Amino acid sequence: MTTFAIQTLNAISPIGxxxxxxxxxxxxTDIAQPRAILLRSADLHSLEVPPSLYAVARAGAGxxxxxxxxxxxLGIPVFNTPGANANAVKELVIAGMLLAARNLYHAADYTRxxxxxxxxxxxxxxxxxxxxxxxFAGFELPGKTLGVIGLGAxxxxxxxxxxxxxxxxxxxxxxxxxxxxxxxxxxxxxVTSVEELLSRSDMITLHVPLVPGTAGLINADRIALMPExxxxxxxxxxxxxDEEAVIEALDSGHLHAYVNDFPTEAGAVHPKVIALPxxxxxxxxxxxxxxxxxVDQLSDFLLHGNIRNSVNFPEVVMARTPGTTxxxxxxxxxxxxxxxxxAVLADAGLNVxxxxxxARGDYAYTLVDVEGEVQxxxxxxxxxxxxxxxxxxx
Numbered sequence: 001m002t003t004f005a006i007q008t009l010n011a012i013s014p015i016g017x018x019x020x021x022x023x024x025x026x027x028x029t030d031i032a033q034p035r036a037i038l039l040r041s042a043d044l045h046s047l048e049v050p051p052s053l054y055a056v057a058r059a060g061a062g063x064x065x066x067x068x069x070x071x072x073x074l075g076i077p078v079f080n081t082p083g084a085n086a087n088a089v090k091e092l093v094i095a096g097m098l099l100a101a102r103n104l105y106h107a108a109d110y111t112r113x114x115x116x117x118x119x120x121x122x123x124x125x126x127x128x129x130x131x132x133x134x135x136f137a138g139f140e141l142p143g144k145t146l147g148v149i150g151l152g153a154x155x156x157x158x159x160x161x162x163x164x165x166x167x168x169x170x171x172x173x174x175x176x177x178x179x180x181x182x183x184x185x186x187x188x189x190x191v192t193s194v195e196e197l198l199s200r201s202d203m204i205t206l207h208v209p210l211v212p213g214t215a216g217l218i219n220a221d222r223i224a225l226m227p228e229x230x231x232x233x234x235x236x237x238x239x240x241x242d243e244e245a246v247i248e249a250l251d252s253g254h255l256h257a258y259v260n261d262f263p264t265e266a267g268a269v270h271p272k273v274i275a276l277p278x279x280x281x282x283x284x285x286x287x288x289x290x291x292x293x294x295v296d297q298l299s300d301f302l303l304h305g306n307i308r309n310s311v312n313f314p315e316v317v318m319a320r321t322p323g324t325t326x327x328x329x330x331x332x333x334x335x336x337x338x339x340x341x342x343a344v345l346a347d348a349g350l351n352v353x354x355x356x357x358x359a360r361g362d363y364a365y366t367l368v369d370v371e372g373e374v375q376x377x378x379x380x381x382x383x384x385x386x387x388x389x390x391x392x393x394x
Contacts, residue, residue, distance in 0.1 A: 002024075003023075003024055003025065003026055004024065004025050004026070004035040004036065004054075004302045005025075005026045005027075005028075005031045005033065005034045005035050005036075005052075006020070006025055006026065006027050006028075006031070006034060006035065006036045006037070006038055006298070007028065007029065007030075007031040007034035007036070007037050007038070008027060008028070008029055008037075008038045008039070009029070009037060009038070009039040009040075009042035009044075010039050010040035010041060010042050010059075011040075012038055012039075012040070012059055012291050012294075012295075013059070013287045013288045013290070013291035013292075015288040015291060015292060016059065016288065016290075016291025016292045016293075016294065016295040017291065017295065019292060019295050019296065019299070020295060020299060024303075025299070025302075032050070033050050033051075033052040034050065034052060034053060035052055035053065035054045035055075035302060036053070036054055036055045036056065036057065036298055036302060037053065037055075037056045037057070038057050038059065038294060038295070038298060039056070039057075039058055039059070039065075040058065040059050040060055040290075041060075041065060042065065043065045044056070044065060044066045044067060045065070045066075045067050047067075049070070049071070049074060049076070053074075053076055054076065054301070054302060054392070055076060055077050055078075055079065055298060055301050055302065056071060056076060056077075056078045056079070057078075057079040057080075057294040057295070057297060057298040058078070058079065058080045058081070058294065059081055059084075059287070059290035059291045059293075059294040060080065060081060060084075060085065060281060060290050061080050061081060061082050061083075061084075061085065061209075061281075062080070062209065062210070062237060063078055063080050063311050064210055064237065066078050068311055068312045069312070071312060072312035072313065072361075072362070072363050073389070074389065074390070075330030075389035075390025076390075077301065077307055077310040077312060077313045077365075078310060078311050078312050079294060079297045079298060079301070079307075079308075079309055079310050079311075080294075080309055080311055081289070081290045081293040081294050081297075081309065082152065082153055082309060083152075083153030083154075084286065084289040084290040084292075084293045084294075085154075085280065085281035085283075085286035085289065085290055086153040086154045086157050087157060087285070087286070088280065088281050088282070088283040088285065088286035089154045089157075089158075089207075089235055089280045089281065089286075090154060090157040090158050090161055092235060092261070092276070092279060092280055093154075093158050093205050093233055093235055094158070094161055094162070094165070096205075096233050096235070096259035096274065096276075097141060097146070097162070097165075097203060097205075097231070097233065097259075098141070099259060099274055100203070100231045100233070100256065100257040100259050100274065101138050101139050101140065101141055101144075101231070102136075102138035102139075103136040103137075103138045103257075105274045106136065106271065106274075107133070107136040110132060110135075110136065111129065114128055114129070114132070141162075141165050141166060141167050142165065142166030142167065143166065143167075143168075144167050144168070144202040144203060145167065145168045145169070145170060145200060145201050145202050145203070146158075146159075146162045146167045146168070146169050146170070146201060146202070146203045146204070146205065147169075147170045147171075147172070147191075147197040147198065147200065147201030147203070147204040147205070148162075148169060148170065148171045148172070148188075148204075148205055148207065149172050149173070149194060149197065149204065149205070149206050149207065149208060149217070150172075150173055150206060150207035150208040150236070151171050151172075151173035151176045151180055151181075151184060151190075151207075152173070152177075152180060152207060153180070154207045154235075155171070155173065155180075155205075155207035156180050156183045156184050158205055158207065159171055159184060159185065159188045160183075160184065160185045160188070163185055163187055163188065167203075168189075169185075169187070169188045169189070170188070170189050170190075170191050170196075170197050170200060170201060171184065171188045171189070171190045171191070171197075172190065172191050172192075172193070172194055172196075172197045173190075176190075194217070194222065195222065195225055198222050198223075198225045198226050199225045199226070199227075201226065201227075201230065202227060202229075202230055202231065203230065203231040203232075203233065204218070204226070204230070204231075204232055204233065205233040205234075205235070206218070206232075206233070206234050206235070206236040206240050206241070207235070207236055208236050208237075208240060209236070209237065210236070210237035210238075210239045210240055214239075214240050215239050215240065216239070216240070216241075216242045217240045217241070218232060218234075218240065218241045218242060218245075218246070219242040219245050220242065220245035220248070220249075223245055223246065223249045223254065223255065224254075226254070226255070228253070228254055229253075229254075229255075229256045230254075230255055230256060231255070231256050231257045231258075231259065232246060232255060232257075232258045232259070232260075233259045233260070234258070234259070234260040234261070234262065235260070235261045235280050237262070238260070238262030238264070241258075241260070243258075243264060243266065243267055244266075246258045246267075247266060247267065247270060247273075250270065250272040250273070255272070256272070257272050257273070257274065258270075258272065258273045258274070259273075259274045259276075260273070260274070260275055260276070261275075261276045261277075261278050261279060261280050262275070262278065263275040263276070263277060263278075293309075297309055303394070304320060304326070304394060305318075305326055305327075305328035305367050305392075305394040306318065306367075307365060312360075312361075312363070313330070313360055313363060313365050314358035314359060314360035314364070314365055315358070316356055316357075316358050316365050316366075316367055318354060318356050318367045318369075319354075320369065321353040321354050321369040323371070324353045324354070324369035324370055324371055325369070325370055325372075325373075325374045325393060325394075326367065326368070326369050326370075326393070326394040327366075327367070327368050327369075327370065327374070327378075327382075327391065327392070327393055327394065328365070328366070328367055328391065328392050328394050329341060329365070329366040329367075329368070329382060329388060329390070329391045330363065330364075330365055330366075330388070330389040330390040330391070331363070331364050331365075331366065331385075331387050331388045331389055332362060332363060332364070332387040332388075332389065333359040333360075333361065333362055333363055333364045334387055337357075337364065337366075337385070337387055337388075338357055338366070340385045340387075341366060341368070341382065341385065341388075342355075344378070344381045344382055344385065345368070345370060345378075347381070348372075348374075348375070348377075348378050348381070349372060350370040350371065350372045350374065350378075351370065351371040351372060352368055352369070352370055352371075353369045353370065353371050354367075354368070354369040355367070355368045355369075356368075363389070374393055379391050379392075379393065
């Protein structure tokens, strides 16, 4: 029986790992030639990729710690777990809205310091508390407008949850999927530009990946469009917000607060910034969900060649045809690749029972079930096709 060695680079929830059959999968931290890497936050950018590696799976949504393009060029799919931590992040965003609206973080800090610095107690403490509380007066959420940029799994939950708190919600996502559109409350108003959303929102929350097109998405020019006293919430990635521009707006009074999950030296000490220590998915439930999803996707790929939720290859899922041998082929997305692959199969005398090919960007992936005995020479012939990156018998 074929076995697959999986190297774990971070602590992965046992709830996920126990889904791997130990007769089929070897799991450990010190595997020299792994077939797959399972990780959370470990940085792979300096990794010398072993030739044995078939796949990388991250138990989380972001993949900035993985050289995604480099892996694609090697025919290595990178899996993530979009939506598995969505509820955890949603709850943190709602908490962030309340923290900012009622100034709770700094109010609690004031009370703690009041007692610690002055050793007050009893009536003296009550007197100082009453005297100081007016500086933390806030506002209520019902009637305010929340702008949600990015309507994926998290953004949809945040938008729907905010509505239940009485906020008017605007949403912007030019690439919203049909699935997410069905999940989104019909009362969420979808706008056609970031600028329109910013100009109409008392609070904005970001739920987009950090890619070249989203880096610095919230900058000085766009902040200027927001109403005075607005709040920016960022539980996506630090780089989607120009923090220097945000701090300038906080200092001028144009912004009321900046709540984020990505502390920096400047932001963490600012009196109008609430910087949390990257708590977005830090719940036991979210870690379990992410691990289960990552493990299931990884094992399905290793055992059957199916690709679900890869960030660098298309989704390709095909039921196995009984009595056939499956081949998985990664290739550059260019003309006549399918014709060349099928020609090689025909020359080997193999009948194609099922075949599917999908492309994404510069690369494509083919799954094919063939009838007949597959010789080792077939892989050599397929790899000899100009543009084929990787091939394996599954």
